[in-house]
Amino acid sequence: MQEQDLAPPVALPTLSPAARRRQVKEKAIAALITAVAFTGIAALVLILVFVAKEALTLVTDAAAREEASFSKMFLPQMVRKGRPLGYVWQPVSGVPKVSMIPLFIGTLKTTAVSMLVAVPLGIFGALFAAEFAPRRLREVLKPTIELLAGIPSVVLGFFALMVMASFLQETFGFTSRLNAVVAGLGLALAIVPVIFTVTEDALTAVPRSYREASLALGATPWETAWKVVLPAAAPGILAACVLGFGRAIGETMIVLMASGNAAIVSWNLGDSVRSLSATIAAEMGEVVVGSPHYALLFFIGVELFLFTFVLNLLAGMWTKKVIQRLKGGAG
Numbered sequence: 101m102q103e104q105d106l107a108p109p110v111a112l113p114t115l116s117p118a119a120r121r122r123q124v125k126e127k128a129i130a131a132l133i134t135a136v137a138f139t140g141i142a143a144l145v146l147i148l149v150f151v152a153k154e155a156l157t158l159v160t161d162a163a164a165r166e167e168a169s170f171s172k173m174f175l176p177q178m179v180r181k182g183r184p185l186g187y188v189w190q191p192v193s194g195v196p197k198v199s200m201i202p203l204f205i206g207t208l209k210t211t212a213v214s215m216l217v218a219v220p221l222g223i224f225g226a227l228f229a230a231e232f233a234p235r236r237l238r239e240v241l242k243p244t245i246e247l248l249a250g251i252p253s254v255v256l257g258f259f260a261l262m263v264m265a266s267f268l269q270e271t272f273g274f275t276s277r278l279n280a281v282v283a284g285l286g287l288a289l290a291i292v293p294v295i296f297t298v299t300e301d302a303l304t305a306v307p308r309s310y311r312e313a314s315l316a317l318g319a320t321p322w323e324t325a326w327k328v329v330l331p332a333a334a335p336g337i338l339a340a341c342v343l344g345f346g347r348a349i350g351e352t353m354i355v356l357m358a359s360g361n362a363a364i365v366s367w368n369l370g371d372s373v374r375s376l377s378a379t380i381a382a383e384m385g386e387v388v389v390g391s392p393h394y395a396l397l398f399f400i401g402v403e404l405f406l407f408t409f410v411l412n413l414l415a416g417m418w419t420k421k422v423i424q425r426l427k428g429g430a431g
Contacts, residue, residue, distance in 0.1 A: 150216050151398050168393075200403075202365050204419070205367070209280035213287075214287035217285060222339060222340065226295075226355050231321070249293035260285065272370070276360055276370060278359055284361070286357075292344075296345050302337055346408045
């Protein structure tokens with residue numbers, strides 16, 4: 101067996117000093133971006149841990165459990181002797197009453213009113229801007245609506261308090277000047293830009309071939325927009341509604357100023373209400389740190405987080421099913 105000559109090793113190209121500096125700079129930038137990303141995630145985790153730790157006092161402390169147990173928060177309690185059991189939020193009193201039901205109802209009423217107004221306005225406004233509006237009108241319409249997102253919530257709350265409340269009371273004869281309708285309409289002004297912007301982007305992202313195929317089959321522009329473009333953009337539209345709902349349920353200043361802040365168990369939209377977020381804003385500044393009332397306010401924050409988390413989870417599952425159906429898959 102003859103020995104074969106081994107091939108000489110191939111010399112790797114040597115990087116120039118400029119290339120080395122560029123490589124080091126790129127690695128440093130990548131490390132910085134990664135650090136910033138993980139910093140944001142770490143900040144979110146730390147916030148959740150802090151809120152949960154403060155709320156955990158309701159479980160670990162005997163005095164807090166006695167004053168604000170889960171049964172007292174969610175089951176009817178005796179309000180006064182000789183009267184039927186009820187739901188009352190009055191944490192600062194001789195006998196604290198900490199029922200969450202009035203706060204849940206108030207939050208649900210204001211959020212429902214805002215979504216009933218903002219979702220149709222945002223979606224149909226985006227549909228008009230994306231499918232029917234002339235180019236010049238679209239260039240004016242979209243920035244104008246998005247400009248509402250830059251208005252501070254306290255300004256919207258002041259407008260609802262001073263203008264909308266009086267107008268709606270004179271028009272509909274509400275007994276309470278500040279009520280769920282006023283707060284809900286104020287919230288709608290805040291979330292319409294969110295729903296409009298995300299929905300318009302989703303409609304614009306629908307491939308033009310979908311429209312051309314529908315029109316070629318004889319469909320009218322309205323039928324194409326309603327039966328083709330809108331269903332194709334359903335995941336993005338759902339994301340817009342979820343973002344709007346999250347903004348509405350967590351909004352503080354508008355509800356605090358325009359709802360009347362009365363923890364009433366009533367399904368009448370004309371009655372004053374008190375929401376979860378407004379309760380935290382109104383009472384956190386005067387609560388005794390470490391008291392059961394203090395832990396209770398943090399527990400409300402945990403509830404708000406759970407609401408939005410579960411909603412996002414359900415919306416994500418529904419979006420996956422819609423995408424699978426649009427692609428022709430099972431599900």
